[in-house]
Amino acid sequence: xxxxxxxxxxxxxxxxxxxxxxxxxxxxxxxxxxxxxxxxxxxxxxxxxxxxxxxxxxxxxxxxxxxxxxxxxxxxxxxxxxxxxxxxxxxxxxxxxxxxxxxxxxxxxxxxxxxxxxxxxxxxxxxxxxxxxxxxxxxxxxxxxxxxxxxxxxxxxxxxxxxxxxxxxxxxxxxxxxxxxxxxxxxxxxxxxxxxxxxxxxxxxxxxxxxxxxxxxxxxxxxxxxxxxxxxxxxxxxxxxxxxxxxxxxxxxxxxxxxxxxxxxxxxxxxxxxxxxxxxxxxxxxxxxxxxxxxxxxxxxxxxxxxxxxxxxxxxxxxxxxxxxxxxxxxxxxxxxxxxxxxxxxxxxxxxxxxxxxxxxxxxxxxxxxxxxxxxxxxxxxxxxxxxxx
Numbered sequence: 001x002x003x004x005x006x007x008x009x010x011x012x013x014x015x016x017x018x019x020x021x022x023x024x025x026x027x028x029x030x031x032x033x034x035x036x037x038x039x040x041x042x043x044x045x046x047x048x049x050x051x052x053x054x055x056x057x058x059x060x061x062x063x064x065x066x067x068x069x070x071x072x073x074x075x076x077x078x079x080x081x082x083x084x085x086x087x088x089x090x091x092x093x094x095x096x097x098x099x100x101x102x103x104x105x106x107x108x109x110x111x112x113x114x115x116x117x118x119x120x121x122x123x124x125x126x127x128x129x130x131x132x133x134x135x136x137x138x139x140x141x142x143x144x145x146x147x148x149x150x151x152x153x154x155x156x157x158x159x160x161x162x163x164x165x166x167x168x169x170x171x172x173x174x175x176x177x178x179x180x181x182x183x184x185x186x187x188x189x190x191x192x193x194x195x196x197x198x199x200x201x202x203x204x205x206x207x208x209x210x211x212x213x214x215x216x217x218x219x220x221x222x223x224x225x226x227x228x229x230x231x232x233x234x235x236x237x238x239x240x241x242x243x244x245x246x247x248x249x250x251x252x253x254x255x256x257x258x259x260x261x262x263x264x265x266x267x268x269x270x271x272x273x274x275x276x277x278x279x280x281x282x283x284x285x286x287x288x289x290x291x292x293x294x295x296x297x298x299x300x301x302x303x304x305x306x307x308x309x310x311x312x313x314x315x316x317x318x319x320x321x322x323x324x325x326x327x328x329x330x331x332x333x334x335x336x337x338x339x340x341x342x343x344x345x346x347x348x349x350x351x352x353x354x355x356x357x358x359x360x361x362x363x364x365x366x367x368x369x370x371x372x373x374x375x376x377x378x379x380x381x382x383x384x385x386x387x388x389x390x
Contacts, residue, residue, distance in 0.1 A: 009187035021198035021222035022236030076213035097174030114154030130388030197235035198222025202284035208276035268319035
């Protein structure tokens, strides 16, 4: 006998598309521990002005444009198999556009200053790439030579000669954006299954110091396809794809308070951060208004906006005072956030130049907080933000 569908019997998979709107195939490693997916498809609104002889609406014509948008929230999890991209990698590549840069790590030859690392062999790193050592992540600010780099902040435990750095994968902004396919599978298999083809990420939000580390993506898609009404050639498919072999999803959820934050022109580690919210907005438009097509045809990103809101307790120390002075003088600072504190469970955000706004004083609680809001990242060309897993 038919019964209600449990909202917990739900599995999400994400993979990059090779061409816009043509659904990508997925495998078990593409599964992500999503919290919620909202997908909406509406027919474009039109207004009939013909004189029908009645006040009754006679209906819209068949074939009007379809507009699809989505929101997906997912927990941050560990990167178990570091020989391939993290499960969330497709969403971050769709958001930023740049192909991921993988580093297998290397053997340390020496470390002169706290922010200098020399390797025994060519490191292959570029500015913005992540370096992971002793369960901490830092980002390359300059390449001294083929074996030596400078990082944005010192490690708590300085890498020693003979030590090794561990794998990392870094995502960078690019001029063009990639599209992804998001699959929404349910149990039982007779329930309606869905997929979003041509998913283009317009907005990203990463919240720090929540209950659990999580990511939120939203944007527009080419089409919303389901198994109950599927017709051949939708999303470039001849038949609706079956779900990959379902295995137990073994992952670790990372508490939202674990990590590090480094702020300042001369970066200092802050232990007084109470909240932070990174937002990226691609100013996205789809080529959806062109003659001869019912569905969008391509992604057209606009000016990228990367901003950070954060709050810290005020303290009478040099580092905190320097933040206020930088805001008053409109001087840029660097920002680095590390989520997680174990190798294989690290997520990093690095912005080399952020101009802080003068903070609001929040004295509603027993300790004074400074709230720095809408602090926008800047750069030269596609270098205002780096995101990495390690």
